[in-house]
Amino acid sequence: MIVKIGVDQLWEFPVDRFEVLGDRLMLDRIAADLRDQSDDRTPNEHWTTAGRADESMHTMLTHWVGSVGELPLAEPAAIAQTSGEAGLLARTVEFVAGIDAFGIVPQGDTAHALADRNFRMMDLHTLTELSILAPFLADFEKPKLRVLEIGGGFGRLAEGLQLAFPGQVQHVLIDAVPTSLMYSFAYLRARFPQLRVVFSEGEQSWSDVESADIVVLPSWRSEILPVRSFDLGINIASFQEMDLANVDRYFRLLDSRIAPGGVVALHNSRDYVFQGPWHTPENWEQLLKRRTPRSWTRDFPFEVFRVRTQDRTDSQRLHDYFYRTQDLAYFDSAAMPSPDPGSEEQPARRPNRLSRAAARIRARGL
Numbered sequence: 001m002i003v004k005i006g007v008d009q010l011w012e013f014p015v016d017r018f019e020v021l022g023d024r025l026m027l028d029r030i031a032a033d034l035r036d037q038s039d040d041r042t043p044n045e046h047w048t049t050a051g052r053a054d055e056s057m058h059t060m061l062t063h064w065v066g067s068v069g070e071l072p073l074a075e076p077a078a079i080a081q082t083s084g085e086a087g088l089l090a091r092t093v094e095f096v097a098g099i100d101a102f103g104i105v106p107q108g109d110t111a112h113a114l115a116d117r118n119f120r121m122m123d124l125h126t127l128t129e130l131s132i133l134a135p136f137l138a139d140f141e142k143p144k145l146r147v148l149e150i151g152g153g154f155g156r157l158a159e160g161l162q163l164a165f166p167g168q169v170q171h172v173l174i175d176a177v178p179t180s181l182m183y184s185f186a187y188l189r190a191r192f193p194q195l196r197v198v199f200s201e202g203e204q205s206w207s208d209v210e211s212a213d214i215v216v217l218p219s220w221r222s223e224i225l226p227v228r229s230f231d232l233g234i235n236i237a238s239f240q241e242m243d244l245a246n247v248d249r250y251f252r253l254l255d256s257r258i259a260p261g262g263v264v265a266l267h268n269s270r271d272y273v274f275q276g277p278w279h280t281p282e283n284w285e286q287l288l289k290r291r292t293p294r295s296w297t298r299d300f301p302f303e304v305f306r307v308r309t310q311d312r313t314d315s316q317r318l319h320d321y322f323y324r325t326q327d328l329a330y331f332d333s334a335a336m337p338s339p340d341p342g343s344e345e346q347p348a349r350r351p352n353r354l355s356r357a358a359a360r361i362r363a364r365g366l
């Protein structure tokens with residue numbers, strides 16, 4: 001059973017957290033493996049050019065967590081300027097403190113307290129995501145929660161889950177981008193020397209790796225995963241960059257690997273690359289569909305589903321209706337938080353952030 005961590009266990013991130021060296025030989029091996037495989041779950045062009053072994057983890061951060069997500073809380077001016085929203089940090093901190101499921105977010109001058117512990121914006125996102133998920137995970141009666149994450153970047157959420165639920169999570173990270181595979185393996189191994197972190201390659205079967213705490217697995221090898229055996233499926237800011245065929249394949253993978261009663265969490269922009277409706281499996285009962293402070297485009301819901309065995313599109317329609325008529329209507333209305341009146345720059349939040357998003361899409365040629 002998942003146990004809440006104590007107040008005395010407030011996270012602190014090492015200053016040299018991302019001083020992790022790339023492994024050129026490993027990267028070449030993964031890239032060659034990717035070229036040889038026949039799977040078409042391949043990354044788009046942005047990802048094939050973004051990651052090279054000679055790029056440090058620092059350079060890659062912006063690709064994984066965005067130009068705002070990578071910023072330290074110790075740099076509030078940079079957060080305001082890069083996001084184009086003077087009040088973003090305060091709004092995110094308030095949100096995190098408001099939903100804190102673990103009782104670890106300090107009250108009072110929260111932003112400073114977290115900045116002193118080397119928090120970055122992305123770590124607030126991790127706390128947000130885990131706090132939203134915690135109530136849905138509370139009643140799993142098993143020694144270990146089995147998590148299947150697609151497109152986990154450098155392992156941000158895997159790190160958060162291990163910090164929040166030490167010794168109680170087995171995490172499988174699937175990715176199709178060689179640099180993400182190589183760095184997530186290197187990062188999580190360095191961050192958790194006490195855990196067994198493995199990279200699954202070659203002809204390994206599931207039984208070769210199933211005793212590990214963290215398994216990094218190339219997407220083209222995901223068929224080795226046992227069916228109906230995971231409790232939580234995750235995709236954050238990753239399906240949003242894929243075409244419908246790729247998303248369909250990952251939905252099928254999640255639907256076949258998550259056990260009935262298990263939970264799926266998705267947090268993706270729906271007005272970014274592919275903008276039509278997804279083929280969300282009909283048997284996924286929708287439990288939640290809301291924006292979070294990380295939602296940097298208009299339509300960017302955090303969605304939670306419970307995997308069922310019968311058609312639950314009724315729940316999907318219901319949550320979609322509330323989302324469109326409440327969250328999106330709220331975003332469009334003047335009720336949206338306005339920039340901090342004390343700030344010298346008074347950026348117009350919505351046009352600014354949306355035009356940045358559009359510029360980013362254009363720059364990436366997507």
Ligand SMILES: C[S@@+](CC[C@H](N)C(=O)[O-])C[C@H]1O[C@@H](n2cnc3c(N)ncnc32)[C@H](O)[C@@H]1O
Nearest residue numbers: 042043064151152153156175176177180236238
């Ligand atoms: C913007 S990053 C988000 C990382 C992470 N979820 C987070 O929020 O910190 C997108 C992730 O999707 C992965 N990705 C891109 N294309 C993919 C594909 N076709 N299959 C699997 N993963 C993919 C990237 O390697 C990266 O890990």
